[in-house]
Amino acid sequence: DYTKLNKIVIGVCGGDGIGPVITSEAHRVLEYLLRDEVKKGRVEFKVIDGLTIENRVKANKAIPDDVLEELKKCDVILKGPTTTPRAGDPWPNIESANVAMRKELDLFANVRPVKVPDKGIDWTFFRENTEGAYTLGSCGLNVDDDLAFDFTVTTSQGTERIARLAYEYARNNNKGKVSIITKANVVKTTDGKFLRICQEIGKEYPEIVTDDWYIDITTAKLIDEKRRSDFKVFILPNLYGDIITDEAAEFQGGVGTAGSANLGNHYAMFEAIHGSAPRMVAEGRDKYADPCSMLRATVMLLSHIGYQKEADKLERALDKCMYEEKKYVITGRDNGATCKEFGDYVMETTQKL
Amino acid sequence: DYTKLNKIVIGVCGGDGIGPVITSEAHRVLEYLLRDEVKKGRVEFKVIDGLTIENRVKANKAIPDDVLEELKKCDVILKGPTTTPRAGDPWPNIESANVAMRKELDLFANVRPVKVPDKGIDWTFFRENTEGAYTLGSCGLNVDDDLAFDFTVTTSQGTERIARLAYEYARNNNKGKVSIITKANVVKTTDGKFLRICQEIGKEYPEIVTDDWYIDITTAKLIDEKRRSDFKVFILPNLYGDIITDEAAEFQGGVGTAGSANLGNHYAMFEAIHGSAPRMVAEGRDKYADPCSMLRATVMLLSHIGYQKEADKLERALDKCMYEEKKYVITGRDNGATCKEFGDYVMETTQKL
Numbered sequence: 001d002y003t004k005l006n007k008i009v010i011g012v013c014g015g016d017g018i019g020p021v022i023t024s025e026a027h028r029v030l031e032y033l034l035r036d037e038v039k040k041g042r043v044e045f046k047v048i049d050g051l052t053i054e055n056r057v058k059a060n061k062a063i064p065d066d067v068l069e070e071l072k073k074c075d076v077i078l079k080g081p082t083t084t085p086r087a088g089d090p091w092p093n094i095e096s097a098n099v100a101m102r103k104e105l106d107l108f109a110n111v112r113p114v115k116v117p118d119k120g121i122d123w124t125f126f127r128e129n130t131e132g133a134y135t136l137g138s139c140g141l142n143v144d145d146d147l148a149f150d151f152t153v154t155t156s157q158g159t160e161r162i163a164r165l166a167y168e169y170a171r172n173n174n175k176g177k178v179s180i181i182t183k184a185n186v187v188k189t190t191d192g193k194f195l196r197i198c199q200e201i202g203k204e205y206p207e208i209v210t211d212d213w214y215i216d217i218t219t220a221k222l223i224d225e226k227r228r229s230d231f232k233v234f235i236l237p238n239l240y241g242d243i244i245t246d247e248a249a250e251f252q253g254g255v256g257t258a259g260s261a262n263l264g265n266h267y268a269m270f271e272a273i274h275g276s277a278p279r280m281v282a283e284g285r286d287k288y289a290d291p292c293s294m295l296r297a298t299v300m301l302l303s304h305i306g307y308q309k310e311a312d313k314l315e316r317a318l319d320k321c322m323y324e325e326k327k328y329v330i331t332g333r334d335n336g337a338t339c340k341e342f343g344d345y346v347m348e349t350t351q352k353l
Numbered sequence: 354d355y356t357k358l359n360k361i362v363i364g365v366c367g368g369d370g371i372g373p374v375i376t377s378e379a380h381r382v383l384e385y386l387l388r389d390e391v392k393k394g395r396v397e398f399k400v401i402d403g404l405t406i407e408n409r410v411k412a413n414k415a416i417p418d419d420v421l422e423e424l425k426k427c428d429v430i431l432k433g434p435t436t437t438p439r440a441g442d443p444w445p446n447i448e449s450a451n452v453a454m455r456k457e458l459d460l461f462a463n464v465r466p467v468k469v470p471d472k473g474i475d476w477t478f479f480r481e482n483t484e485g486a487y488t489l490g491s492c493g494l495n496v497d498d499d500l501a502f503d504f505t506v507t508t509s510q511g512t513e514r515i516a517r518l519a520y521e522y523a524r525n526n527n528k529g530k531v532s533i534i535t536k537a538n539v540v541k542t543t544d545g546k547f548l549r550i551c552q553e554i555g556k557e558y559p560e561i562v563t564d565d566w567y568i569d570i571t572t573a574k575l576i577d578e579k580r581r582s583d584f585k586v587f588i589l590p591n592l593y594g595d596i597i598t599d600e601a602a603e604f605q606g607g608v609g610t611a612g613s614a615n616l617g618n619h620y621a622m623f624e625a626i627h628g629s630a631p632r633m634v635a636e637g638r639d640k641y642a643d644p645c646s647m648l649r650a651t652v653m654l655l656s657h658i659g660y661q662k663e664a665d666k667l668e669r670a671l672d673k674c675m676y677e678e679k680k681y682v683i684t685g686r687d688n689g690a691t692c693k694e695f696g697d698y699v700m701e702t703t704q705k706l
């Protein structure tokens with residue numbers, strides 16, 4: 001409960017790729033909305049640079065020690081996307097900073113809402129955020145030149161806490177239904193365990209209907225206009241949550257419009273659901289990046305730390321800019337608004353509300 | 354090359370769940386189209402019963418030995434969906450019969466076309482079919498009550514052969530582009546290897562553009578009407594191929610309309626891309642199941658064994674029934690056509706062509 005803290009420290013960490021440009025727009029609006037709280041000393045902003053690919057490569061660590069230390073001094077974090085080295089890149093094989101931060105700060109729940117009222121879509125995804133294919137994703141095994149292994153991990157505790165959070169959310173928001181998504185017919189041990197535990201916890205919520213589907217058919221059902229509004233709340237292992245939330249966000253305007261909350265018992269981090277878009281940067285299109293994902297993340301951050309009025313205000317401004325007035329359209333290319341133009345527009349709209 | 358065989362033996366295996374009802378419609382049309390070949394002794398049909406969940410449970414094997422022996426006597430197989438036991442079911446933990454058959458007959462490539470001309474969709478998915486999360490999907494490890502592991506496998510050979518097949522297809526069909534889909538930023542060892550090998554093989558096809566995307570953002574791009582026609586041919590590890598082909602099929606009318614070819618060096622098996630729909634059976638709706646997936650699989654089978662004229666004929670009849678005349682509509686419920694009615698309609702339409 002953040003209202004009990006003397007002061008809330010908000011870390012702002014731009015990341016790299018398109019991270020800094022989209023994060024700075026969100027930062028600007030956030031500072032505006034909380035300006036009185038800052039004056040009163042109730043809120044403090046802490047800008048954390050240094051989560052760039054260059055620094056991470058230099059430190060040969062997913063998150064350099066000094067950056068991690070700074071992050072741990074914050075109560076909540078607004079974080080821009082970060083570039084992940086991968087096979088064939090000129091960088092060493094360090095882990096994704098997103099993935100590392102989720103583990104280091106034990107942010108076990110990745111909550112991703114997708115809402116498109118006129119399409120009957122009002123989904124909330126509870127993605128398990130530290131296990132599955134991600135726990136040991138950087139620790140695979142090359143047995144020899146021909147044979148490689150990766151590992152998937154499911155723990156009882158890890159599954160219980162994400163399931164409980166999802167069911168509590170469903171109960172408190174009268175959602176009536178929770179869908180558990182796995183591939184337990186093939187990935188039998190870990191997904192089977194995940195499914196079983198979620199079902200067990202579901203039994204403690206008799207007013208909520210639980211169903212379960214395989215991930216493959218679920219990606220089809222989201223598209224089916226007659227079926228998709230049956231879905232309300234989803235619980236998913238890490239990788240399936242990653243995959244399906246990008247698909248789901250597309251109905252709302254794309255991953256550039258979708259924010260997420262990464263929640264743990266001690267920290268909370270808010271970010272875009274997408275990556276750092278190195279291709280946009282390489283093609284000089286980063287200034288056309290869409291800041292809406294980070295602005296939606298900011299709405300979630302405000303609500304999380306108890307500034308619900310401010311959260312509602314920003315959400316209203318975003319809806320106006322994105323769906324109603326549409327004075328600027330973001331296309332990611334030079335026939336659309338720049339990130340800064342769109343940020344100004346959201347800022348002005350927020351100020352007028 | 355099937356034209357060199359004295360006789361082609363076609364196995365027909367109904368499976369269970371909705372399998373038998375949809376397979377029998379496909380079987381009927383196939384026998385009609387090849388009736389002269391049967392008379393000439395060039396083609397023989399072999400009906401293989403016994404791939405039911407009851408028999409598999411009794412044998413405690415994914416495929417009972419006698420069934421496997423029969424299957425191995427065939428040159429090509431038309432197979433209905435089969436029910437896969439999973440956590441919580443009253444059955445032992447036997448493997449999916451699909452998965453087992455792909456391994457036993459070394460059907461390394463799962464080729465899944467999705468075509469919707471008026472949406473600019475003309476995709477062919479080359480799903481690696483024996484490795485990834487599937488190789489050891491039934492061999493996970495429960496370390497103790499709290500901790501479970503599953504394993505993902507990638508081999509060089511396994512990746513090379515699917516990549517080569519996809520690039521050869523792209524070359525022979527002037528597709529111009531191949532997209533490699535992985536999650537190599539997280540599942541670094543196996544997906545990293547898969548990506549690297551596909552890219553290497555791509556270099557042998559300089560006239561073909563290769564790009565690569567992560568599976569999460571790819572599920573969004575398929576929906577994006579402005580981007581999706583950029584995609585032509587996909588190469589994917591097993592699990593991502595499983596997931597994304599269900600999504601892709603939705604644009605074409607759902608998984609009930611999509612067939613697939615499971616190809617190896619010695620055998621080939623043709624099936625629906627979906628499962629046995631136990632829920633439909635439980636609700637008494639199996640007679641309303643859509644046979645189109647099995648009929649599309651039949652088109653692929655005919656083409657594969659060299660009966661291109663017959664394949665084209667059936668494809669034409671299906672397009673007429675599904676998209677043009679639409680005398681019957683399949684809904685999966687009692688407000689739609691039954692499987693048998695739709696099968697009759699396709700049969701009559703085929704006979705008239």
Ligand SMILES: CC(C)[C@H](C(=O)O)[C@@H](O)C(=O)O
Nearest residue numbers: 084096098242273274275569
């Ligand atoms: C960038 C990547 C490591 C990350 C993930 O896979 O979790 C992203 O796709 C996300 O969903 O937040």
Ligand SMILES: CC(C)[C@H](C(=O)O)[C@@H](O)C(=O)O
Nearest residue numbers: 216437449451595626627628
């Ligand atoms: C039924 C299931 C085991 C199967 C798979 O996962 O491969 C199916 O979804 C498919 O795509 O053929």
